[in-house]
Amino acid sequence: MDLQIALLLAQDGLTNGAIYVLLALALVLVFAVTRVIFIPQGEFVAFGALTLAAFDNGKLPGTVWLLLGGAALVLLVEAVAARRERNNQRLARALLFYGLLPAVVAGAAWWAAALKLALPVQIALSLAIVVPMGPILYRLAFQPLAEASVLVLLIVSVAVHLALAGLGLFFFGAEGSRTPAFSEAMLKFGEINVSGQSLWVYGSSAVLILALYVFFSRSLYGKALVATAVNRTGARLMGIRTSMAGGLAFTLAAAIGAFSGILIAPITTIFYDTGFIIGLKGFVGAIVGGLASYPVAAGGALLVGLIESYASFWASAFKEVIVFTLIIPVLLWRSLTTHHIEEDE
Amino acid sequence: MNRQAMDCLVEPILTVRGLKVSYGKVAALHHVDLTVGAGQIVTVIGSNGAGKTTLLSAIMGLLPSDGKIEFAGECHARVEVEDMVVRGLTLVPEKRELFASMSVEDNLRLGGFARFAAGKRGHETAMAEVFQRFPRLNERRTQLAGTLSGGERAMLALGRALMARPKLLMLDEPSLGLAPLIVREIFHIIADLRDTGTAILLVEQNARAALQVADYGYVLETGDVLIEGPAFELADNPKIAESYLGIKSAT
Numbered sequence: 001m002d003l004q005i006a007l008l009l010a011q012d013g014l015t016n017g018a019i020y021v022l023l024a025l026a027l028v029l030v031f032a033v034t035r036v037i038f039i040p041q042g043e044f045v046a047f048g049a050l051t052l053a054a055f056d057n058g059k060l061p062g063t064v065w066l067l068l069g070g071a072a073l074v075l076l077v078e079a080v081a082a083r084r085e086r087n088n089q090r091l092a093r094a095l096l097f098y099g100l101l102p103a104v105v106a107g108a109a110w111w112a113a114a115l116k117l118a119l120p121v122q123i124a125l126s127l128a129i130v131v132p133m134g135p136i137l138y139r140l141a142f143q144p145l146a147e148a149s150v151l152v153l154l155i156v157s158v159a160v161h162l163a164l165a166g167l168g169l170f171f172f173g174a175e176g177s178r179t180p181a182f183s184e185a186m187l188k189f190g191e192i193n194v195s196g197q198s199l200w201v202y203g204s205s206a207v208l209i210l211a212l213y214v215f216f217s218r219s220l221y222g223k224a225l226v227a228t229a230v231n232r233t234g235a236r237l238m239g240i241r242t243s244m245a246g247g248l249a250f251t252l253a254a255a256i257g258a259f260s261g262i263l264i265a266p267i268t269t270i271f272y273d274t275g276f277i278i279g280l281k282g283f284v285g286a287i288v289g290g291l292a293s294y295p296v297a298a299g300g301a302l303l304v305g306l307i308e309s310y311a312s313f314w315a316s317a318f319k320e321v322i323v324f325t326l327i328i329p330v331l332l333w334r335s336l337t338t339h340h341i342e343e344d345e
Numbered sequence: 346m347n348r349q350a351m352d353c354l355v356e357p358i359l360t361v362r363g364l365k366v367s368y369g370k371v372a373a374l375h376h377v378d379l380t381v382g383a384g385q386i387v388t389v390i391g392s393n394g395a396g397k398t399t400l401l402s403a404i405m406g407l408l409p410s411d412g413k414i415e416f417a418g419e420c421h422a423r424v425e426v427e428d429m430v431v432r433g434l435t436l437v438p439e440k441r442e443l444f445a446s447m448s449v450e451d452n453l454r455l456g457g458f459a460r461f462a463a464g465k466r467g468h469e470t471a472m473a474e475v476f477q478r479f480p481r482l483n484e485r486r487t488q489l490a491g492t493l494s495g496g497e498r499a500m501l502a503l504g505r506a507l508m509a510r511p512k513l514l515m516l517d518e519p520s521l522g523l524a525p526l527i528v529r530e531i532f533h534i535i536a537d538l539r540d541t542g543t544a545i546l547l548v549e550q551n552a553r554a555a556l557q558v559a560d561y562g563y564v565l566e567t568g569d570v571l572i573e574g575p576a577f578e579l580a581d582n583p584k585i586a587e588s589y590l591g592i593k594s595a596t
Contacts, residue, residue: 239459
């Protein structure tokens with residue numbers, strides 16, 4: 001291996017690594033706030049990419065029906081709850097967020113599908129369709145179980161992943177899709193060429209991470225999320241609803257997942273089940289950070305990207321095996337260095 | 346009626362009637378009646394395990410209960426903690442429940458979250474008032490809450506609760522585990538809060554200090570109200586003096 005190949009592999013690894021960083025951050029966030037190990041994260045990656053691909057082909061993406069169906073279910077649940085409480089305000093909110101808003105998004109998607117609008121518009125529409133599925137998922141599957149143990153939440157998480165993967169196959173079929181690159185530019189840095197898409201990935205990831213940092217350190221809602229993660233009872237006593245924090249965490253995770261999918265769709269062919277493997281690699285990164293530390297999780301995820309890239313050069317048949325084997329020494333090291341804390345029941 | 350027994354007739358902010366709380370088959374509170382008037386300081390004293398913390402938790406909505414709880418003119422069968430906070434009830438729990446890995450300033454800011462979410466402003470004024478009341482917190486504003494001393498934590502818990510500008514502040518053992526000098530400071534602050542018009546429901550094992558600062562008092566024993574009355578009467582009651590204030594009644 002000469003320097004040029006090494007640099008090329010590094011570029012590849014960093015591009016994928018940047019995506020894993022985003023997913024790892026989302027996983028840590030969701031776990032810290034809701035104690036859910038968010039396995040369906042990968043489905044959001046696939047749905048984001050495939051929704052954009054459908055728009056690119058001038059078709060109405062199937063995720064629109066998923067959005068409408070999910071929103072209708074939440075509307076039903078919320079309407080029943082609001083009726084029982086005789087709370088008209090809650091009913092009005094549900095009608096707005098789970099009735100009117102999804103309908104508007106679906107209408108816009110239906111109108112835009114055949115038009116083949118500019119790429120930024122398609123991306124915005126794809127996000128508008130996929131991101132609301134985060135809070136919908138939380139409301140339907142996890143909010144009723146807010147007090148359940150981590151294990152129960154994990155099992156539900158696996159079930160949700162399987163259900164969404166099945167729906168992905170139903171809506172998008174078994175064929176993979178690729179979307180056009182954000183930019184066709186090729187930049188020459190000395191020896192190596194860097195594709196414009198890679199730069200987009202680096203830039204967008206950096207901006208997104210910075211935005212998350214500002215959100216958590218500056219805005220009161222961001223701090224409320226941190227507070228819920230630090231001390232749930234304390235947060236409730238301040239009027240911070242666990243359900244609000246959970247819904248917000250799932251919204252952010254869905255946005256990060258869908259956007260990651262949109263970023264890599266021009267680089268790799270995405271199938272309905274590709275997201276799962278991508279999400280798992282983000283999970284390996286999150287595990288390095290003990291599902292608790294954001295910076296360590298980000299570093300771990302970047303490392304996963306690099307190891308994967310070099311492994312695919314030396315032993316391409318074993319690249320997944322090598323990446324996932326990484327989790328064993330990490331777990332060993334963590335179990336030796338950290339003290340086990342019993343979960344509060 | 347309690348209200349007639351009170352010194353001055355004030356609008357009640359909190360009325361509890363026939364409150365019953367059980368942990369499984371074990372009843373922690375049997376039948377508790379309690380009233381707090383607007384702007385009053387009311388104390389509930391009693392020994393360990395009398396059900397004081399249970400009482401506050403039930404009023405706050407942290408525990409399911411039977412009976413009637415009427416707060417700020419609204420009656421509700423199924424209370425949720427977050428709804429009570431929005432309506433103006435704030436609890437400072439015995440364990441304080443601070444956000445240990447966050448700064449003093451962030452803890453205080455989050456104290457005003459319910460008001461912020463409701464679109465009310467005036468965060469900075471509230472913060473300035475808290476810092477004026479607790480200059481120590483101002484000195485420590487960037488320090489993490491988990492690194493504070495016990496007294497400072499008690500102050501931060503109080504300050505954080507005040508950020509919500511509650512109509513009724515419930516304090517669960519605010520002096521627990523503190524040095525005598527700090528305890529005196531805390532009770533001074535509680536007495537000062539009278540001027541803000543905030544009603545206070547104070548639960549204490551330190552009965553002497555609590556009765557000194559309060560207008561009205563209840564003595565809770567194994568889930569029932571044993572005696573109630575104006576605080577000075579309770580303090581002079583020989584039976585209470587003997588069991589709770591550690592004074593032998595003169596023979």
